Amino acid sequence: xxxxxxxxxxxAIEFGNGVINDLAEHVRKLGGTKVLIVGDPGVVNxxxxxxxxxxxxxxxxxxxxxxxxxxxxxxxxxxxxxxxxKEENCDLVIGVGGxxxxxxxxxxxxxxxxPGNIRDYVGINLVPNQAAPVIxxxxxxxxxxxxxxxxxxxDKEAKTKLSxxxxxxxxxxxxxxxxxxxxxxxxxxxxxxxxxLTHALESYxxxxxxxxxxxxxxxxxxxxxxxxxxxxxxxxxxxxxxxMLLASLIAAMAFNSTRLGLAHALAIPLxxxxxxxxxxxxxxxxxxxxQFNIIGNVDKFAEIAEIFGENTKGxxxxxxxxxxxxxxxxxxxxxxxxxxxxxxxxxxxxxxxxAEEAMLSGNVPVNPVKPTLEDLKNICRSAMGSEVRxxxxx
Ligand SMILES: [Fe+2]
Numbered sequence: 001x002x003x004x005x006x007x008x009x010x011x012a013i014e015f016g017n018g019v020i021n022d023l024a025e026h027v028r029k030l031g032g033t034k035v036l037i038v039g040d041p042g043v044v045n046x047x048x049x050x051x052x053x054x055x056x057x058x059x060x061x062x063x064x065x066x067x068x069x070x071x072x073x074x075x076x077x078x079x080x081x082x083x084x085x086k087e088e089n090c091d092l093v094i095g096v097g098g099x100x101x102x103x104x105x106x107x108x109x110x111x112x113x114x115p116g117n118i119r120d121y122v123g124i125n126l127v128p129n130q131a132a133p134v135i136x137x138x139x140x141x142x143x144x145x146x147x148x149x150x151x152x153x154x155d156k157e158a159k160t161k162l163s164x165x166x167x168x169x170x171x172x173x174x175x176x177x178x179x180x181x182x183x184x185x186x187x188x189x190x191x192x193x194x195x196x197l198t199h200a201l202e203s204y205x206x207x208x209x210x211x212x213x214x215x216x217x218x219x220x221x222x223x224x225x226x227x228x229x230x231x232x233x234x235x236x237x238x239x240x241x242x243x244m245l246l247a248s249l250i251a252a253m254a255f256n257s258t259r260l261g262l263a264h265a266l267a268i269p270l271x272x273x274x275x276x277x278x279x280x281x282x283x284x285x286x287x288x289x290x291q292f293n294i295i296g297n298v299d300k301f302a303e304i305a306e307i308f309g310e311n312t313k314g315x316x317x318x319x320x321x322x323x324x325x326x327x328x329x330x331x332x333x334x335x336x337x338x339x340x341x342x343x344x345x346x347x348x349x350x351x352x353x354x355a356e357e358a359m360l361s362g363n364v365p366v367n368p369v370k371p372t373l374e375d376l377k378n379i380c381r382s383a384m385g386s387e388v389r390x391x392x393x394x
Contacts, residue, residue, distance in 0.1 A: 005210040007257050011136075011147055011170045015246065017238070020051055020137065020177040023094075024059035030133040030172055032092030035063040036085045038105035039096040040071070048139055048180060052096055064088045066108075072154040072271065073100040075162065078107040078118050085112060094135045095171070098192065099143030099278065102136050103151040106169050109134035110151075118153065118164060124362070127166040136171035139180045141231070141244035142192025142279055144199055144252025146174035154272060160357075161272045176249060178242040186232045190335035191279030193228040193244055197221065197328075198282040200251035201290075201304065202261035205297045206366040209258050216254035218307065223247035225308045225331075232335045262371060262379065263289045265361035269354050270380075274344040283337045287329045288382040292375065294321045296368025301325075340385035351377040 014022070027035060035056060039049050044067045056063050066081040085093065085108055093112070095105025107118050112132040114121070121127045136146035145151075151164045184192075197220075203209060204217035223243045230240035263285040270281050294301050301321035305312050308327035312320035332338075346354070355376035358364070364371065371379075 002208050002210055005208075005257065007210070007212050008167060009147070009170075009253060009256070010167065011172065011174050013147070013174045013176065013249070015176045015249070017177060017179050017242070019175055020180065021055060023052055023135070023175065024055045024061055026135060026173055026175065027056065027061055027092055028059070030092060030135070032061065032133060034088060034090045034092070035061060036081065036088065036090040036093045036108065037063055037065045037096065038069070038081055038093060038101055038108060039065065039067055040069040040098070040101045041067050043097040043101065043139055046183065048096060051180070052094060052137065064090065069100055069104050071100055071277070072161070073104040074154045074156050075118060076156070077104050078111065078153060081108045082111045092133045092135070094137060096137040096139060098138070098140040099145045099152070102138065102143065102145035103153065105136065106131070106134055106145070106171060107151040107153060107164060110164070110166070110169050119162065121164045121166065122162045124165040125167070127164070127168045130168045134171040135173045135175055137175045137177070137180065138245065138248070140184060140188060140192040141181050141241070141248040142195040144196065144248050144255070146171055146176065147249055147252040148256050152268070159272055161268050174249065176245055178238065178245045181241050181245055182236065182238065184235065186235065187336060189235065189244075190228075190232045190337055191277055191283060192248070193224060193231060193279070193335065194283035194286065194332065194337060195279035196244070196248040196251045197224045197228070198263050198286050199255045199260065200224065200247070201286070202263060202363070203251070203255040203258045204304070205293060205300045205368050206258055206261050207368060208366045213254040213258045216250050220247045220251040220254060221304065221307045223250070228331065229334050259366045260363045261289060261367045262292065262358070262364065262376070265358040265363040265367070266354065266376065266379065268361060269357035270341065270346065273350070273354070274346055276341075276344045280337060280339065283332050284339060284341060284383050285379065287325050287332065288379045290325045290328060291382070292371070292379055293368045294318070294325070340383060341380060342384040346380065346384055351380055354380060
């Protein structure tokens, strides 16, 4: 644990069923005179954007909608959305959807008040000016983008992902209405929920954790342990949906100031090269990364086992810690994530490239165990499935 730290959350949070109905009032309070709504085609087709545009129309607040967003939002989406916002003289951005929509909306808000190109700000705290007001409306419970400093954007030509991190990239308001998550299909509920868990867990065991983030991580993990399965198998369970959206938000409050670990370090290149959804790749990697990290923080992994309902009495700390890994493997299976990295086309010949790219991540230095390139490759091998693991060890 670090002994000096900074914790800052400039984003206001409005949370609860029905909070979306107050959208126009929030736009007014933030001084918005014309709004750019940013939402991917999925949320447009599902009618979610209508739930935002209706209160704006009723209050006679003009708006335009930008929906040219891909699942992994590209730099190009930001540039197109920014051009539209400038042409239409928009002064407030609303992002609605999963992480892709929110990351794009945040980056557009940032570029409305900053010079140059979004590529100029890849890295951490390189942005000179506060963004235009941004309201983030999450419709998935996992990315936590509504409350983080990060926008992760794909450079499709270079097959890489670029991360822009700045306190100025945090939304002005996170408007979190659990009812908007009620129609998410089980596989997306599962993947995004496992992403939220990976945020809480990686932050909890890493080297830059501090008392504030620790408390947030524990609370988030408890809520996920009790509600993720229910949210997946009972999509209409409003309490489980409520708890999962809150757990995702709380996990974001934890990792925003601590960074993450090797699952996220590897998830970025694996997602970019093999088109694996972010939550799925984290879910596949998480037990393997936990196994690798146990010796770096045995006590905390033993605590995680207890949070996930394992009986740790009469066992050594090390034995209890091992139970955390099996508990997360069981959770992953229960929510229907049974894929391996091999299923997405990862082969032995790709591992050097993936390990080298992952090693550049800012999530590596905070991981509880310092990895070598070979360690990263071994984690991938474990996540490729038993056939490959046998081939490698023979
Ligand atoms: Fe994530």
